[in-house]
Amino acid sequence: MADFSWSTVVYILGGVGMTSVLIISAMLIGLAIGTVMASVQVYGPAWSGRMVSLYVWFFRGVPILVLMFLFHFGLAGLVEEAYLYFFKTRLRIPPLASAITVLGLCSAAYQSQIFRGAMQSIPAGQLKAAKALGMSGPQAVRVIILPQVFRISIPAWSNEYSIMLKDSAIAFVIGVSEIMSRFKAVATTTHRHLLMYILAGALYFILTWIGVKLLAALYNKIRTPGLAETGPSN
Amino acid sequence: MNQPILEVKNISKTLGGKLILDDVSLSLNRGELKVLIGPSGGGKSTLLQCIHYLINPDKGDVLLEGRSAAEMGRRNICAFRQEIGMIFQDFNLFDHLNAENNVAVALRKVKGLTKEAALKRARQELERVGLADKATLYPAQLSGGQKQRVSIARALAMDPKVMLLDEPTSALDPELIGEVLNVIVDLSKSGMTMLMATHQIGFARHLTSEIIFMERGGIAEAGPPSVLLAEGSCSRTADFCSKLTELLGKNG
Numbered sequence: 077m078a079d080f081s082w083s084t085v086v087y088i089l090g091g092v093g094m095t096s097v098l099i100i101s102a103m104l105i106g107l108a109i110g111t112v113m114a115s116v117q118v119y120g121p122a123w124s125g126r127m128v129s130l131y132v133w134f135f136r137g138v139p140i141l142v143l144m145f146l147f148h149f150g151l152a153g154l155v156e157e158a159y160l161y162f163f164k165t166r167l168r169i170p171p172l173a174s175a176i177t178v179l180g181l182c183s184a185a186y187q188s189q190i191f192r193g194a195m196q197s198i199p200a201g202q203l204k205a206a207k208a209l210g211m212s213g214p215q216a217v218r219v220i221i222l223p224q225v226f227r228i229s230i231p232a233w234s235n236e237y238s239i240m241l242k243d244s245a246i247a248f249v250i251g252v253s254e255i256m257s258r259f260k261a262v263a264t265t266t267h268r269h270l271l272m273y274i275l276a277g278a279l280y281f282i283l284t285w286i287g288v289k290l291l292a293a294l295y296n297k298i299r300t301p302g303l304a305e306t307g308p309s310n
Numbered sequence: 311m312n313q314p315i316l317e318v319k320n321i322s323k324t325l326g327g328k329l330i331l332d333d334v335s336l337s338l339n340r341g342e343l344k345v346l347i348g349p350s351g352g353g354k355s356t357l358l359q360c361i362h363y364l365i366n367p368d369k370g371d372v373l374l375e376g377r378s379a380a381e382m383g384r385r386n387i388c389a390f391r392q393e394i395g396m397i398f399q400d401f402n403l404f405d406h407l408n409a410e411n412n413v414a415v416a417l418r419k420v421k422g423l424t425k426e427a428a429l430k431r432a433r434q435e436l437e438r439v440g441l442a443d444k445a446t447l448y449p450a451q452l453s454g455g456q457k458q459r460v461s462i463a464r465a466l467a468m469d470p471k472v473m474l475l476d477e478p479t480s481a482l483d484p485e486l487i488g489e490v491l492n493v494i495v496d497l498s499k500s501g502m503t504m505l506m507a508t509h510q511i512g513f514a515r516h517l518t519s520e521i522i523f524m525e526r527g528g529i530a531e532a533g534p535p536s537v538l539l540a541e542g543s544c545s546r547t548a549d550f551c552s553k554l555t556e557l558l559g560k561n562g
């Protein structure tokens with residue numbers, strides 16, 4: 077076990093940091109875009125709702141692996157060439173940026189549907205009442221609807237987190253040095269493939285467990301008294 | 311000097327290809343309480359929401375103290391709505407806010423009050439409707455009657471010039487109706503101008519200056535209760551009310 081040194085542990089923990097940066101950024105991008113898309117889909121004009129559902133269908137229908145290659149080797153290359161043409165200097169889009177973009181846009185599609193369902197579950201009368209008090213439509217959505225939407229979305233959102241965490245392993249293929257890629261590197265140099273991939277699986281499992289538990293605790297802390305007496309069962 | 315505070319002029323509205331309101335006009339003087347009655351689907355609710363511009367009327371206009379809502383831009387419509395309080399049949403409280411914050415939220419976000427000032431005002435309004443001790447409870451922890459009183463406090467906090475009430479007691483259990491009606495009586499006595507759709511005719515006849523009977527999107531008849539509900543008046547209103555009384559008993 078001499079080859080399994082502290083430096084290896086530190087190396088793997090660096091991967092945990094990288095994965096965390098990746099999925100936290102992606103989920104925040106997804107949260108921001110998903111919120112806007114859900115609001116547009118539920119309260120906006122019909123044409124904008126159709127645009128959103130087109131977006132959702134695209135990201136629902138194309139594998140993340142394909143999207144990673146498409147963005148990192150296809151679109152990122154285009155952007156780099158355009159940058160060279162206009163600014164006469166080289167820009168290199170790091171794999172992490174591509175991975176965050178792909179996972180973020182993908183998560184936006186899924187999160188928008190989580191929030192959309194939550195919005196539709198809030199009685200329409202509340203929006204009417206907010207307008208009756210003098211709020212504009214967008215203000216009423218922001219002040220009255222969204223705080224309720226985020227609260228009731230937490231259980232579904234923790235599901236999205238666990239999926240996102242596991243999907244993040246795909247970023248390995250475009251060269252992001254996250255958990256999976258570091259275990260692969262250690263496995264290759266130590267030839268302890270079975271052990272390393274069991275440990276990799278266990279680490280993802282633990283990170284999923286911690287995140288879901290934290291979100292469940294958050295849900296219980298901020299849920300509205302009297303509404304939904306029980307928290308998520310996980 | 312007795313210019314009406316609220317004038318509704320020739321409002322028409324078609325929804326889903328069906329004419330819901332057909333050229334409806336009415337007016338309210340300061341401090342007056344008028345009652346809208348009539349069968350369900352007669353257009354009462356749509357009329358109230360059109361007056362509030364929660365539904366834009368297809369034709370016609372609403373004048374509040376002589377200012378035309380039809381000529382206002384979208385921004386001004388928000389200010390216009392602020393001046394008219396609206397009470398809904400199913401309360402429409404904000405589920406995630408406790409009673410005092412339900413009242414305070416618009417004071418802060420619309421009127422720009424500080425949190426402390428808004429909460430202070432909210433507690434005053436809750437006290438006025440007899441709910442001072444329920445200020446920190448959430449809607450899901452309140453009874454129907456209490457919820458409706460919170461919604462009245464919420465509307466009053468905006469200092470409305472007119473209140474529109476859309477069947478405020480229809481969703482309540484019979485034993486809870488009284489507490490809401492008492493608040494409405496107090497409001498009326500304090501000089502609030504109100505237009506109320508209701509089936510509580512026994513209650514309304516003693517308070518109202520005019521009963522407006524709506525049917526099939528129009529005003530079928532209107533007049534003081536002493537005339538419309540007089541024994542043997544044979545009015546459409548008296549006929550409707552006697553059926554209500556048969557169904558609901560004397561106080562219905």
